Amino acid sequence: MQTSRADDTRSPDVGDVVACRRVGGDVGDLDGIEVQLHGHGHRYVVAVELTPAGPKLVDLRITGPHIDYGVLRAIPARRLAYAAAEYAARSDGRFALPLDTDDTDRRPEAPTSRGRLDDTHYRDVAERVRAAVAIGAPVRQTVAAAMHTTVPTLDRWIRTAKNLGYLGEHDIPRRKRPTGGTQR
Numbered sequence: 001m002q003t004s005r006a007d008d009t010r011s012p013d014v015g016d017v018v019a020c021r022r023v024g025g026d027v028g029d030l031d032g033i034e035v036q037l038h039g040h041g042h043r044y045v046v047a048v049e050l051t052p053a054g055p056k057l058v059d060l061r062i063t064g065p066h067i068d069y070g071v072l073r074a075i076p077a078r079r080l081a082y083a084a085a086e087y088a089a090r091s092d093g094r095f096a097l098p099l100d101t102d103d104t105d106r107r108p109e110a111p112t113s114r115g116r117l118d119d120t121h122y123r124d125v126a127e128r129v130r131a132a133v134a135i136g137a138p139v140r141q142t143v144a145a146a147m148h149t150t151v152p153t154l155d156r157w158i159r160t161a162k163n164l165g166y167l168g169e170h171d172i173p174r175r176k177r178p179t180g181g182t183q184r
Helices: 069-073 077-089 102-106 119-135 139-146 151-163
Strands: 002-004 017-022 031-037 043-051 054-063
Touching (some): 017 077, 031 077, 139 151
Antiparallel strands (some): 002 017, 017 031, 031 043
């Protein structure tokens, strides 16, 4: 069975999932799923593996006209993996979930995409900030390095953690400004 997104009201963007269909394996298998993307002249037959971090591509076959470096760079591996995993999880498109939307089908990876961090992330930020304060380390630099991010990004995360109530206004000590004397 093939699912198609042709009846959607919003016009698809380049790279949106247009259709999925099974070209090998059995219903519900995580391999042998062909994914077609809008604006791509190729079709992608994929196999995925489910991991705690989400589905990952383990096999990719590209069918279509000439394949060059530009084609390979334009392949959205994460989108292909999520589209194939969702297609298989829904018994090859035979079932839908109550909260499915057009964008769920076109961009199946979107709910976990950049910019959407959950409360556990901000709790972790708060815990790391308190730990850095407890050992007397420079908070912003220490926590930013531990979380593999930049200081400005960490500042935004700290602000959000404060807004969510995970950090109090006085959990991070202010740097003391020098008083008196002249500086050279």
